[in-house]
Amino acid sequence: MKIRILWIVAGLLIALPSCGKGSVGGDGPALAAKGLTITKVTAALPVEDPADPAWDDAREVVVTLLVQDVAEPRLTEKGVETLRLRALHDGVRAAFRLDWADATAEDLVEIDQSTDAVALEFPATGPDGPVPDSMMGEEGKPVSIILWRNAWQRRLMGEAYGVEALYPNRSVDHYPPDAGPTPESRAVLKKLYNPPVAVGNPMAAVERISATQDLTAEGFGTLTDAGKQTSSGEGIHQDGRWTVIITRPLDTTPAAAGILRPGETTYVSVAVWNGSKNQSGSLKMRSIWVPVRFAEARP
Amino acid sequence: MARVNNWQIDRDMSYWYAEKRPKKQFAAIFDINKCIACQTCTIACKTTWTSGRGQEYMLWNNVESKPFGFYPIAWDVHALELLGAGDWKDGVYQGRTLFEAAREGERVLGWRPAADDYANPNLGEDDALDAEALIDKGLELLVPQAVWFFYLARICNHCTYPACLAACPRGAIYKRPEDGIVLADQKKCRGYRECVKACPYKKVFFNADAGVSQKCIGCYPLIEQNEQPRCFQNCIGKIRNQGFLSRPEDAREDNPLDYLVHIRKLALPLLPQLGLEPNVYYVPPIHAPKTFLHQMFGPGVEHALATYKAAAEDPVLVALLSLFGCTPKTIHRFKVIGDQVAGYDEKGGEIVRVPVKEPVWVRAPMKGDVPRLNVT
Ligand code: SF4
Ligand code: SF4
Numbered sequence: 004m005k006i007r008i009l010w011i012v013a014g015l016l017i018a019l020p021s022c023g024k025g026s027v028g029g030d031g032p033a034l035a036a037k038g039l040t041i042t043k044v045t046a047a048l049p050v051e052d053p054a055d056p057a058w059d060d061a062r063e064v065v066v067t068l069l070v071q072d073v074a075e076p077r078l079t080e081k082g083v084e085t086l087r088l089r090a091l092h093d094g095v096r097a098a099f100r101l102d103w104a105d106a107t108a109e110d111l112v113e114i115d116q117s118t119d120a121v122a123l124e125f126p127a128t129g130p131d132g133p134v135p136d137s138m139m140g141e142e143g144k145p146v147s148i149i150l151w152r153n154a155w156q157r158r159l160m161g162e163a164y165g166v167e168a169l170y171p172n173r174s175v176d177h178y179p180p181d182a183g184p185t186p187e188s189r190a191v192l193k194k195l196y197n198p199p200v201a202v203g204n205p206m207a208a209v210e211r212i213s214a215t216q217d218l219t220a221e222g223f224g225t226l227t228d229a230g231k232q233t234s235s236g237e238g239i240h241q242d243g244r245w246t247v248i249i250t251r252p253l254d255t256t257p258a259a260a261g262i263l264r265p266g267e268t269t270y271v272s273v274a275v276w277n278g279s280k281n282q283s284g285s286l287k288m289r290s291i292w293v294p295v296r297f298a299e300a301r302p
Numbered sequence: 303m304a305r306v307n308n309w310q311i312d313r314d315m316s317y318w319y320a321e322k323r324p325k326k327q328f329a330a331i332f333d334i335n336k337c338i339a340c341q342t343c344t345i346a347c348k349t350t351w352t353s354g355r356g357q358e359y360m361l362w363n364n365v366e367s368k369p370f371g372f373y374p375i376a377w378d379v380h381a382l383e384l385l386g387a388g389d390w391k392d393g394v395y396q397g398r399t400l401f402e403a404a405r406e407g408e409r410v411l412g413w414r415p416a417a418d419d420y421a422n423p424n425l426g427e428d429d430a431l432d433a434e435a436l437i438d439k440g441l442e443l444l445v446p447q448a449v450w451f452f453y454l455a456r457i458c459n460h461c462t463y464p465a466c467l468a469a470c471p472r473g474a475i476y477k478r479p480e481d482g483i484v485l486a487d488q489k490k491c492r493g494y495r496e497c498v499k500a501c502p503y504k505k506v507f508f509n510a511d512a513g514v515s516q517k518c519i520g521c522y523p524l525i526e527q528n529e530q531p532r533c534f535q536n537c538i539g540k541i542r543n544q545g546f547l548s549r550p551e552d553a554r555e556d557n558p559l560d561y562l563v564h565i566r567k568l569a570l571p572l573l574p575q576l577g578l579e580p581n582v583y584y585v586p587p588i589h590a591p592k593t594f595l596h597q598m599f600g601p602g603v604e605h606a607l608a609t610y611k612a613a614a615e616d617p618v619l620v621a622l623l624s625l626f627g628c629t630p631k632t633i634h635r636f637k638v639i640g641d642q643v644a645g646y647d648e649k650g651g652e653i654v655r656v657p658v659k660e661p662v663w664v665r666a667p668m669k670g671d672v673p674r675l676n677v678t
Contacts, residue, residue: 074471076496077407114498114508115416154513165511166355169417179353196354198488199514206492207512224472226492281414284494285471 038294039064039271041090041097041263045300048093053100053239053246060301061089061100066273068103068288073138074223075285082277082288086121092297097263098250099123101273108240109278110153113169117283118154120276121238121247125262125269125295127219137272137292139220147229147262148218151236151247153278156214214238215249223285265297303401306463309550310574310600311395316402317577318409318468324482328460328520329547329559330534331569333585333626335610336541337453339365339427343533343542347457350532351519356511359420362518363533365455369594370426373456374419374504381502381576382597384411388575390601399577400465400502410465410500426451452587455541457533458505458518459572459580460484466517469500481546482581483520491515502576528632528647540627545634547581556635558622558645559583566619568609570599585610621658629654 042061049055066086070078086103101121109119126135127147140146158164166173180196183189194200199207205216205228215236217229238247254261262269270292276282305314306321347363364373372378381400388397403411460477464484467475474490475497477483486497486506491514497506498515506517521531529535530544545559553564562569562583569583586595586606595603613619621643622636631653633645644655667674 072407075407075409076469076471079405079407111510112493112508112513113417113510114420114495115414165513166358169510170358173358175358177353178355197512198516199491199509199512202489204489204491204512204514206514207488226472284492284496 037064038296039088039090040296040298041092042298043265043300044091044093048091048096048098048250050096050098050235050248050250051237053102053248057091058089058100061091064088064293066290066293068273068275068290071138071274071285071287071289078282078286078288080280082280082282083275084288086273086275086290088271088273088293090295092253092265094253094265095255096250096252098248099271100246100248102244102246103275104243105240105245105277105279106243107279108153108245110157111164111168112154112283115281117276117278117281118152119238119240119245119278120150120152120154120283121245121249122148122150122274123249124148124272124274126292127262129261130264130267130269134270134292136222137270138289139223139226142221145219145221148220148226149215149234149236149249149251150218151215151238151249153214153238153240155211155216156236156238158211159214267297269295271295308399308463308577308579310571310579311399311577312393313395315399315463315577317463318401322479323462323549324477324479326480326546327462327482327548327581328525328544329482329563329581329583330457330542330544331559331562331583331585331626332455333541333569333623334452334454334587335585336539336626337365337455338539339367339453340538341365342536342538343455346532346536347518350521352516354509354511356509357507357516359417360507360509360516361423362505362507363455363457364423365453366424367427367451368454368590368598369451371424371454373423374415375422375425376419377415377502377504378573378598380413381573384413385576390575393601395575395600397575399575400500401463401468401577408469410469412465412469412496412499412502414495414499415504450590452590454584455533456503456505456572457531457582458484458520459503459578459582460518460520461581462579463577465500465502465576465578466497466506469496470494471496475506478522481520481522481525483522483525484517485519485522486515486517488514488516502573502578503580525632529630530632534627535630537627543626544632546632547583554635556637558625558633558636561618561622561636566609567602568606568613568619570602570606573598574600617658624656624658625654628656 040062044057049057066088068084070081083103089100091098112118125147127145133144135141135144135146180192183192213232213235215234217232217234218226219229220226234251236249238245254264272290272292274287274289276287303316304320306317308315343363352360366373400411460483474487493513495508498508506515509516534542534544547559550564553560569585571580586599586603588607621638625643625645634648635646637644641658642655643658645653647653
């Protein structure tokens with residue numbers, strides 16, 4: 004009897020989001036069995052401490068991860084198979100706590116090394132729009148993505164990165180950009196000698212403002228910087244697990260581009276990269292859509 | 303996968319994108335027999351393009367001593383080992399290309415070098431097995447030599463079917479329609495390093511400081527001014543000539559590249575069996591074993607060697623080879639005029655004229671009773 008009740012609850016959770024997305028019907032998106040509830044907190048949003056008791060109010064969803072096996076290069080070796088996800092909001096911002104097993108923490112990228120990373124993805128088709136493909140969206144059906152990379156967190160914390168971190172004992176006679184006589188001229192030369200910085204590639208940004216990047220996509224290979232950075236994230240690696248909290252403002256104004264509006268339902272999916280397995284780009288574990296709804300604070 | 307034609311293996315093959323040749327194809331010929339491994343080309347490139355942070359290890363141009371020199375270590379050995387042996391029959395390659403042999407879930411059969419693999423850019427430099435023990439016996443006088451090595455100068459091949467371009471899941475690598483130069487878009491690249499893994503020649507490099515991949519740009523700012531790239535202009539041995547190559551059926555007698563590659567078949571592609579249709583062509587070294595050269599340059603080796611050995615008696619060949627390294631400009635046409643050879647730009651304007659045979663004075667070894675000590 005108990006089991007049966009549980010199934011009914013699960014069924015309700017799947018059905019709920021379809022009220023919000025006009026096109027979700029019989030041919031709607033494939034869904035993870037259990038939905039995510041973004042519960043309102045009455046106290047401060049616990050954005051820094053994953054052990055904050057406020058997180059106990061957020062119901063945990065265990066998201067099943069699948070290999071990315073659609074776009075080349077495909078992941079052929081299975082990685083971490085589940086990720087635990089919780090979410091809270093305070094009426095202004097939403098916070099997502101993601102935690103998953105990863106024996107080692109990697110935070111540098113070289114020819115033969117990659118960084119650990121995690122991403123959240125949301126449909127960006129509006130409240131009544133069609134649901135995009137959970138794998139990077141589709142042409143005309145964009146998705147919004149927040150990507151957290153441990154390599155960016157390391158940089159944000161002011162630690163050495165790139166060759167300074169990888170090869171601290173290297174010997175180089177001369178870096179031309181360092182030869183500028185004034186700080187201004189050195190800044191100009193630094194750009195001149197670094198094309199990705201000169202053309203504004205966020206991957207190469209000298210100053211990082213967040214350990215996350217806000218992105219959009221309309222299908223594989225189309226991932227693009229969102230042009231505006233509103234999210235932030237912080238991760239802790241402990242006892243063979245990553246716990247990362249990603250925060251993002253809620254969309255409370257009536258602007259059409261919102262992706263997270265209290266009261267409306269939507270979806271979320273996640274992706275995980277394991278640096279020690281040299282995963283990056285499309286070499287990742289990913290989930291299908293998980294229904295999302297907002298809930299008032301628990302009494 | 304699309305079906306495309308690769309004239310170097312004389313058959314159609316599978317490639318990730320449909321065949322779309324550029325208006326002109328950047329191409330080059332390196333005469334291996336003339337290279338002295340001075341590395342001036344390497345330094346010319348290094349100081350021009352890769353002196354920044356994250357580029358310390360990068361040599362977009364490198365010169366390695368074959369058979370023991372590699373940059374990165376064993377790049378060609380790995381590619382050949384992965385692919386396995388493939389036969390050639392009447393000039394048609396019977397084996398699989400790197401695209402056709404791709405593993406499940408990948409677009410190209412590639413391998414990812416370790417950072418350390420780049421740490422010895424010319425291991426075994428000037429090294430011939432047991433050379434010192436054997437040289438006293440006069441073995442170095444045999445051609446092909448029993449004990450041998452040769453210098454292989456390498457840049458990006460600006461391939462017709464680039465593996466780097468095929469492998470990039472973001473389409474961040476592109477081939478310029480105007481000249482066929484292959485570039486990595488520095489704005490679009492997100493540092494997935496699939497190109498590094500895919501390029502069998504290992505001519506895309508990851509910049510760990512910038513977080514993006516970077517590669518030889520064919521000195522396109524010079525190409526746009528009808529000038530040859532830096533490593534060509536600075537070549538001490540005058541082994542290099544950059545130009546534009548036509549499809550074999552469109553070959554023009556007066557185009558230096560077409561003449562040497564298609565008409566005389568003197569210059570050969572590097573590892574054509576990999577299937578990329580690379581656009582740097584080599585005049586093979588006459589003193590190395592043919593089996594090794596066959597593996598490295600394909601079945602055209604015998605013919606190329608015979609042609610090169612007889613080149614001194616061939617007025618057009620000797621004239622054209624004399625034009626190498628004589629002008630910083632790109633020669634689109636050439637013409638032998640009496641005992642001179644002239645090079646012309648795209649519009650037909652003359653840009654260089656040199657004697658086919660440099661005048662030679664032989665001075666008497668003795669001046670009276672005094673022997674001459676200098677030889678100049
Ligand atoms: S040589 Fe390598 S880097 Fe250059 S075009 Fe070919 S595949 Fe790309
Ligand atoms: S500059 Fe010319 S001769 Fe010297 S190593 Fe380079 S290719 Fe060879």
